[in-house]
Amino acid sequence: MQAVTIDGTPMHYAVDGPEGAPVLVFANSLGTDFRIWDRVLAQLGGRFRTVRYDKRGHGLSDLGTAPFDMARLGADLEALLDHLGIESALVCGLSIGGLIAQQLVRDNPSRVRALVLCDTAAKIGTPEMWQARIDAIAKGGLEGLADAVMERWFAPVFRATRPDELALWRNMLVRTPAEGYAWACAAIRDADLTADAARIAVPTLAVCGADDGATTPETVRALAAGIPGAIYREIPDAGHLPCVEQPDALVGHMLGFFRENGLV
Numbered sequence: 128m129q130a131v132t133i134d135g136t137p138m139h140y141a142v143d144g145p146e147g148a149p150v151l152v153f154a155n156s157l158g159t160d161f162r163i164w165d166r167v168l169a170q171l172g173g174r175f176r177t178v179r180y181d182k183r184g185h186g187l188s189d190l191g192t193a194p195f196d197m198a199r200l201g202a203d204l205e206a207l208l209d210h211l212g213i214e215s216a217l218v219c220g221l222s223i224g225g226l227i228a229q230q231l232v233r234d235n236p237s238r239v240r241a242l243v244l245c246d247t248a249a250k251i252g253t254p255e256m257w258q259a260r261i262d263a264i265a266k267g268g269l270e271g272l273a274d275a276v277m278e279r280w281f282a283p284v285f286r287a288t289r290p291d292e293l294a295l296w297r298n299m300l301v302r303t304p305a306e307g308y309a310w311a312c313a314a315i316r317d318a319d320l321t322a323d324a325a326r327i328a329v330p331t332l333a334v335c336g337a338d339d340g341a342t343t344p345e346t347v348r349a350l351a352a353g354i355p356g357a358i359y360r361e362i363p364d365a366g367h368l369p370c371v372e373q374p375d376a377l378v379g380h381m382l383g384f385f386r387e388n389g390l391v
């Protein structure tokens with residue numbers, strides 16, 4: 128297990144792959160820990176030096192001082208890069224992880240060689256929607272939300288054919304500390320990076336699961352349209368977590384994008 132204290136908060140991370148290979152950093156989504164990238168790493172076949180981490184209040188990482196905002200989450204990622212001596216990396220962010228990646232490139236563009244923005248947006252949902260979710264957690268915890276979240280995370284085919292796995296991913300969600308989840312919802316509620324999208328000057332791939340019920344293909348296509356030169360790809364039979372449902376398709380798009388841009 129690898130640990131680092133950032134802003135007084137112990138955080139959990141993992142580094143895999145050969146030293147000297149291009150560095151690829153993953154930022155994960157709400158209510159998940161970095162196991163969601165396991166299958167992506169298997170598909171990458173050791174071509175990258177990968178960095179995964181549990182954002183504060185998720186997985187094994189502590190919550191630290193709440194409330195926290197998107198700037199804090201972006202600064203956490205930058206501090207992790209500092210700790211690992213990584214000047215600049217390919218950054219792949221899923222959902223809130225995509226917001227964290229956009230925050231990092233906005234605040235410190237030199238740290239990002241390219242972006243993979245997966246099932247995300249410059250502004251996710253509405254403040255009212257996030258406040259309603261925070262209020263619901265205060266009343267019923269994560270268990271009360273879990274079935275609805277599973278419908279957004281996973282395509283119908285996954286839910287119908289992989290019930291055992293579905294049960295385990297649901298466990299991951301409901302075992303996320305409610306406070307960590309709720310404060311991350313508040314950070315999403317208050318984040319709007321729309322005006323910054325047009326200033327993103329690194330190669331960008333936007334990807335979305337065709338059945339994503341959280342950040343829909345329309346939303347992700349609109350994100351790509353707002354970023355100069357960004358390309359958009361859609362993954363069939365995937366919901367909000369293509370890294371779990373269709374890792375080979377996701378990796379195929381990533382590798383093609385990295386090669387086309389001379390990044391690998």
Ligand SMILES: O=C(O)CC1=CCC(=O)O1
Nearest residue numbers: 156157222223276279341
């Ligand atoms: O739980 C959801 O609705 C999916 C989601 C939205 C933001 C995020 O990170 O995950």
